[in-house]
Amino acid sequence: MNKISIENLTLHYSDDKESLQNISLGIPANAITVIFGPAGGGKSTLLRVLNRLNDLTDVSFMKGRVLIDNEDILDPRLDVITLRRRVGMVFARPVVLPMSIRQNLTYGLEVAGEKDKSKMDAAIERSLIQAALWDEVRDRLNDPAAALSGGQQQRLCLARVLALEPEVILLDEPTSGLDPISTGKVEESLQELKKTYTIVLVPHSVQQAARAADYAAFFLQGELVEFAQGDKLFTNPTDKRTQDYVEGRFG
Amino acid sequence: MKNSLHWREYLITRLFRISGYSAIVFVGMIFFFLLREGLPALGKVEFVSLFSARWYPIEEYFGILPLIGGSLIVTIGATLIAVPFGVGAAIYISEIAPRWMREILKPLVEVLGGLPSVVLGFLGILILSPYLRILLNLPTGLTALAGSLLLGGIAIPTVVSVSEDALDAVPKSYRDAALALGATEWQTIWRVTLPAARSGVLTAVMLGVGRAIGETMAVMMVTGNAAVLPKGLGALFAPARTMTATIAAEMGEVANGSVHYHVLFFIGIILFLISLVVNVTASTVVFRQRKRQERILS
Numbered sequence: 001m002n003k004i005s006i007e008n009l010t011l012h013y014s015d016d017k018e019s020l021q022n023i024s025l026g027i028p029a030n031a032i033t034v035i036f037g038p039a040g041g042g043k044s045t046l047l048r049v050l051n052r053l054n055d056l057t058d059v060s061f062m063k064g065r066v067l068i069d070n071e072d073i074l075d076p077r078l079d080v081i082t083l084r085r086r087v088g089m090v091f092a093r094p095v096v097l098p099m100s101i102r103q104n105l106t107y108g109l110e111v112a113g114e115k116d117k118s119k120m121d122a123a124i125e126r127s128l129i130q131a132a133l134w135d136e137v138r139d140r141l142n143d144p145a146a147a148l149s150g151g152q153q154q155r156l157c158l159a160r161v162l163a164l165e166p167e168v169i170l171l172d173e174p175t176s177g178l179d180p181i182s183t184g185k186v187e188e189s190l191q192e193l194k195k196t197y198t199i200v201l202v203p204h205s206v207q208q209a210a211r212a213a214d215y216a217a218f219f220l221q222g223e224l225v226e227f228a229q230g231d232k233l234f235t236n237p238t239d240k241r242t243q244d245y246v247e248g249r250f251g
Numbered sequence: 252m253k254n255s256l257h258w259r260e261y262l263i264t265r266l267f268r269i270s271g272y273s274a275i276v277f278v279g280m281i282f283f284f285l286l287r288e289g290l291p292a293l294g295k296v297e298f299v300s301l302f303s304a305r306w307y308p309i310e311e312y313f314g315i316l317p318l319i320g321g322s323l324i325v326t327i328g329a330t331l332i333a334v335p336f337g338v339g340a341a342i343y344i345s346e347i348a349p350r351w352m353r354e355i356l357k358p359l360v361e362v363l364g365g366l367p368s369v370v371l372g373f374l375g376i377l378i379l380s381p382y383l384r385i386l387l388n389l390p391t392g393l394t395a396l397a398g399s400l401l402l403g404g405i406a407i408p409t410v411v412s413v414s415e416d417a418l419d420a421v422p423k424s425y426r427d428a429a430l431a432l433g434a435t436e437w438q439t440i441w442r443v444t445l446p447a448a449r450s451g452v453l454t455a456v457m458l459g460v461g462r463a464i465g466e467t468m469a470v471m472m473v474t475g476n477a478a479v480l481p482k483g484l485g486a487l488f489a490p491a492r493t494m495t496a497t498i499a500a501e502m503g504e505v506a507n508g509s510v511h512y513h514v515l516f517f518i519g520i521i522l523f524l525i526s527l528v529v530n531v532t533a534s535t536v537v538f539r540q541r542k543r544q545e546r547i548l549s
Contacts, residue, residue: 051431053427053430053431056426056427056430081433081434081435082433084430084431084432084433085432085433088431088432089427089431091424091427091428091431093424095422095424095425095427095428097425097428097429097442097443098425098443098446098447099442099446107429107432107434107442108432108433108434111432111433111434111435111438111442112433157428160432161431161432164432164433
């Protein structure tokens, strides 16, 4: 069953840097869908459409529909704040907010109006365990989040999203700044998380794409070249361009 | 050929070094002359009467407390006006205003910052103080309040432009992160962008305070210049006299080397110390913040 359906989505920025051209794509629930391809292919743009973070940029042209649970999220009347609570996002560079570890985790809940302290504490513990960070920070939740290492910060960002119990998690190259061990930890938690969430991942390498993908979509210059189950796309792609990229002949 | 290049290089580095050191030398010399002319006041006037509440130099009353009090009340008033409005305007310019608005507002603020304070003082005398007199039903509009309002206006451009730079320097990713968590625009500004820029905003506030406490002309024109020790909030609606205005008004007519002359310089020392404290506080706060940021980034 598809959680997200993208129908004929076309998008241009005013500076023509990146674009999406007539994308149609169904993203299944409870699986990791990997969106990969060379830089400038529109991967980040697609993610930013899914939680309407693109509202803030200079989009000069947009057409098409994006449905989450059969509801059009591009509808201008839609409450983007609620949407962003349902569709969480982790960025390429870990951005911890200038607060303590605990406050980073409760910030989303607080702005959502949650006041019950015991619920918050439960959410903190649950999300940190899910993000494989609990053991490392349980004794110092009140330390400034900026004091954590890069890998810990990125897992904190993941935990921060999980604390809100979203339905969809968007990850934009979440391990690009991390060492192999931290990368491994994040990937492991993703495999665990997909049981509960719909995950859309822009990986930072083809190898990671192949490791993580249940489904994979190959993007090239704003165009969706191929979409298939992960095993098929990485071992037996239909399109020549996909094959060339996966085998490392360009990009 | 090679030799002449070498020489030029040598001369140029020396020239820059001299320019650099000259700043230190100038500050040192200013401080030295201030001390040389001001410290004798301590020998000629008793310490207790120097810090008494009566300033009446013609009859040899040199109590500088009313002047310090006048400066404080006017500066505090100005800060209370300049900080909220300045920071608010900076937030509007950097976070909320559409681009075309930003491009109009930024240069306008810079122009406002470049206005000579005499011009503002003139407006203060002609428009602000008569208006205040009628509005608040006071015997005179030339009050500490008028000075505060005017000084606030003078300090606002400094506060706006420095804190706008600080807000602008907050990475876009911070805003994205907060928004992606479902924060509204206002929640993002208040809880994320502003705290992230706080060292810069604090510098802006300190620079604004510095600008306000050192300002002379405009204040002298609108505060009424009565050296009365401010007591309580009511003093805001009465004439006051600041340290800067006193020096500017009386230095011209005092006999070189007289007690009065030395006391005026002594007031200069106190002013110098106050702005030194303000500046040092600002830079230590910023320095500490920067240290922490460097540690985090490395």
